[in-house]
Amino acid sequence: MPSVPNNSFQLVMLLAFLMPGSVYQFVRMRLRGPAPDDSSSLNRVLRALTFSAALVTSYALLTAIFAGRPVLELVEHLQSGDRQAALEAAPPLAACALILLFVIPAGLAALVFYVPRWRGPKWPSWLRLTYDPTPRAWDYAFNGISPTYVRVLTNDGRYLGGWFGDQSFASSFPEPRELFIETAHQMSEDGGFGAEVEGSSGLYIRCDDIRVVEFVDGLASAAT
Numbered sequence: 443m444p445s446v447p448n449n450s451f452q453l454v455m456l457l458a459f460l461m462p463g464s465v466y467q468f469v470r471m472r473l474r475g476p477a478p479d480d481s482s483s484l485n486r487v488l489r490a491l492t493f494s495a496a497l498v499t500s501y502a503l504l505t506a507i508f509a510g511r512p513v514l515e516l517v518e519h520l521q522s523g524d525r526q527a528a529l530e531a532a533p534p535l536a537a538c539a540l541i542l543l544f545v546i547p548a549g550l551a552a553l554v555f556y557v558p559r560w561r562g563p564k565w566p567s568w569l570r571l572t573y574d575p576t577p578r579a580w581d582y583a584f585n586g587i588s589p590t591y592v593r594v595l596t597n598d599g600r601y602l603g604g605w606f607g608d609q610s611f612a613s614s615f616p617e618p619r620e621l622f623i624e625t626a627h628q629m630s631e632d633g634g635f636g637a638e639v640e641g642s643s644g645l646y647i648r649c650d651d652i653r654v655v656e657f658v659d660g661l662a663s664a665a666t
Contacts, residue, residue: 457543458494458498458543459491459494459495459498460490460491460494461494461543461544461547462493462494462497462498462542462543462546462547463489463490463491463492463493463494463495463497463547464490464494465543465544465547465548465551466490466493466497466547466548466550466551467486467489467490467493467551469547469548469551469552470551470554470555473551473552473555473556474555475576475577475581475585475614475615493547497546497547501542577615577616578615580612580614580615580619581614581615583655583657584612584614587606587612587657589605589606589607589608590605590606590657590658590659591603591604591605591606591627591635591657591658591659592604592605592606592621592623592655592656592657592658593629593633593635593655593656593658594621594647594649594652594654594655594656595633595652595653595654595656596651596652596653597651597652597653598651600629601629601630601631601632601633602626602629602645602647603623603626603627603629603633603635603645604623604624604625604626604627604635604638604639604645605623605624605625605627606621606623606624606657607624607625608624609624609644610622610623610624610644618648618649618650619648619649619650620646620647620648620649621645621646621647621649621655622644622645622646622647623644623645623646623647624644625638625642625644625645626638626639626642626644626645627639633656635658
C-alpha cells in the first residue's frame with residue numbers, strides 16, 4: 443500500500459508529478475467546460491498523470507542542460523536533511539518551480555483552447571477546431587443566455603413558464619437537466635403567457651419528462 447511522503451524530497455517529487463497535469467486539466471476544464479470524458483475519475487487521473495509525466499520529462503532534459511548543478515545541490519540537501527542549506531539554495535529555484543508547475547501548464551491549456559479559435563492565419567487541419575466541445579445542446583442553449591421568457595411543454599401536454607432572468611438557473615453537464623425560473627407566469631393551454639403567479643418565489647422544473655423548451659424574446663410576449 444502506497445505511503446504518504448515522509449521527507450521533503452519525496453514531497454517535492456510528488457508535487458512535481460501531480461501538479462502540472464492537475465493545473466493543466468483544471469484550466470482546460472474551466473475554459474472549455476466539462477466534456478463527456480471528464481465524468482470518469484479514472485480518465486481525469488490518467489490524463490493528468492500522462493501530461494505531468496511528459497512535461498516533467500521535458501523539464502528534466504532542459505534542467506540537465508541549463509541548470510543541472512543548482513538543482514543537483516538542492517536535491518542533495520533535501521536528501522541529506524540539511525534544511526538550512528536547502529533553504530539557502532531554494533529561493534531562485536522556487537520561482538522557477540512556480541513557473542514550471544503552474545504558469546506553463548496553465549499557459550499550455552489556454553494555448554490549446556484559444557489557438558484553434560483564433561481567426562488569424564489558416565492553421566493546418568490538425569490544429570483547427572473540428573468540433574464544438576459543448577457536451578449537450580442543453581448546455582449550448584443556456585450558455586450565456588440573455589434574460590428572456592421561457593416556456594416548457596411537459597409530456598402530459600401542460601405548459602409551464604416564466605421570466606428567465608439573472609436570478610434564474612439551468613443545470614449543466616453532467617448534472618440532470620433542471621431549471622429554476624425566477625418569476626413564474628400563468629400559462630394558457632396553447633402556451634400563452636398570462637399574469638405573474640401571485641405569491642410565487644420562482645418555479646423549479648425537473649426536465650426529465652418534458653418535450654420542448656422554448657425561448658420567447660421580448661416583453662410583448664407576456665400579458666400585462
